[in-house]
Amino acid sequence: MGSVSVAAAASLSSLYHLSSSSLLHSLRLIPLRTLPRISCCLSSSSSSSSSSSSSSSASSLQFNISFAPPKPKPKPTESDQPLTLADLQAGPNGQLFIPWIVRGEDGNLKLQMQPPARLLHSMAHAETKNKKKKKKETVEKGEPKHSKAARRFYNENFRDSEQRLSKILAASGVASRRSSEELIFEGRVTVNGSVCNTPQTRVDPARDIIYVNGNRLPKRLPPKVYFALNKPKGYICSSGEKKSVICLFDDYLKSWDKRNPGQPKPRLFTVGRLDVATTGLIIVTNDGDFAQKISHPSSNLSKEYIATIKGVVNKKHLIAISDGTVIEGVHCTPDSVELLPPQPDMSRPRLRIVVHEGRNHEVRELVKNAGLDIHSLKRIRIGGFRLPTDVGLGKHIPLRQGDLSALGWKS
Known part of the structure; x- marks a missing residue:
């Protein structure tokens, strides 16, 4: 019995070694990457010396191994070629070029002679941005704006x-x-x-x-003031006279020290003139430059008058006024002449006459040349500034910056 068992064990070991060696040999012969699928089978059998007549039981183990297909290799390009010293000195006169180390699409670092396209694009975009900013800065510097207190x-x-x-x-x-x-x-x-x-x-x-x-003389000059006066009849525009329009500002000048302590009083005068019988808008100020600018003919400011006429006004009178007349050797024509509609409280006809010459007694001469007599004459507008209707005769109001702009003055 002992010899039989020894022989059986020897046969089993040889069978095991044979199956293992054949499996290894098969794995060595077949390349792994070429096989999409490999199946391996191992079998083992055992017998017991005590139960020789019983059937042998066999167990098998099967392994399924799958491999992904290999990645395709990228095609070599010119930039992938290794750089040599001759390539770096390929410029004129043997100039040495510094290569760029960039990361390619495959994720690997490589050397190339030209800078990356992303860098060139960002540099060009940055240059255009800087140019636009410089243009904006020059525009802002060309038009500085400061507050009134700073000026x-x-x-x-x-x-x-x-x-x-x-x-x-x-x-x-x-x-x-x-x-x-x-x-x-x-x-x-x-x-x-x-x-x-x-x-x-x-x-x-x-x-x-x-x-x-x-x-x-005081060290400080008085501040510049501007007024619109509704001139009454019988006052003249010259300073220092008994019945001058400047006398209408006496109350204002008397209270000057209370409202402006420590500042000298301004010397007021009229901008232009209105004759004694004419009423309406006249500008009063102490700014000589402003007065010269407004009253000079080059300012080309239009002046609007309302003339109340004695008698009846016909079409031929309007045509005669529109044709103009000669004043001081110059032929003067009005900008416009209009017969206003009658009002219940006014029985006399009224004319709206707009002139820009500013000649002495120009409106009166135009009406007189047409064969009409003026009952009253009032100026209601100079340039873009119109006398407010709530300003009574002999009253005045200060002019604001918008009113001065309407008169064509920029401070």
Whole structure:
């Protein structure tokens, strides 16, 4: 019995070694990557010496192994070729080019002679952005905007405040520009202790000591003021007269010190003139530059009048007024003539006449040349500013910045 069992064990071991060696041999012969599927089978049999007559039981184990298909290799390009020293020195005169190290689409780093396309695109986009920003900055710098307080601070502390002596005297309220020049010619004005006979001498009242007729000129100039006055009949536009329109501002000037402590009083005068019998809108100010700008013919400001006529107005009268007339050797024609509709409280006809020449008694001469007589004449508009209807005769209102702009003035 012992010899039989030994022989059976030897046969089983040889069978096991044979099956293992054959399996290894088969795995070595067949490449793994070429097989999409591999099946392996191992079998083992056992017998017991005590139960020789019983049937042998066999067990089998099966393994299924699958492999993914191989990835296709990317085709080699010119940039994938390795760079040599000759390539780096391919420029003129043997110039050395610095290669770019970039990551390709396959995820690997590589060398190339040209910078990446993304970098070139971003650099071009950044240049266009910077150019646009510079243009915006130049536009903003060309039109600086400062507040009113900042402009006042600059004018008081840094701006050159020297002006002509005659202009300083007129702005200080001593006299008109022409009268100030006469005072200077007469030797009644001294600057820093010396008599000055030249009206064009540039002085600064804040630094120079100026005397007029023995009285010290204030260091600070009065602020500029602008008024719209509804002139009544019987007042003249000249300053210093008994019944001047400036007399209508006496109450305003008397309360000046309470409203503006420490500031000198302004010397007021009219912009242009209205004759004694004419009523309506007239501008009063102490700004000589403003008055010269508004009253000069180059401003081309239109003026609107309402003329109340004695008698009856016919079509031929309107045509005669539209044809114009000669005043001081110049043929003057109105911009427009219109017969206003009658009103219940006014029995006399009224004409709206718009002129821009500004000649002396121009409207009266136009109506007179047509064979009509004027009962009353009133000016209601200058440029783009119209006299408010709630301003009574002899009353005045201050002009705001919008009103000055309507008159064509930019401060």
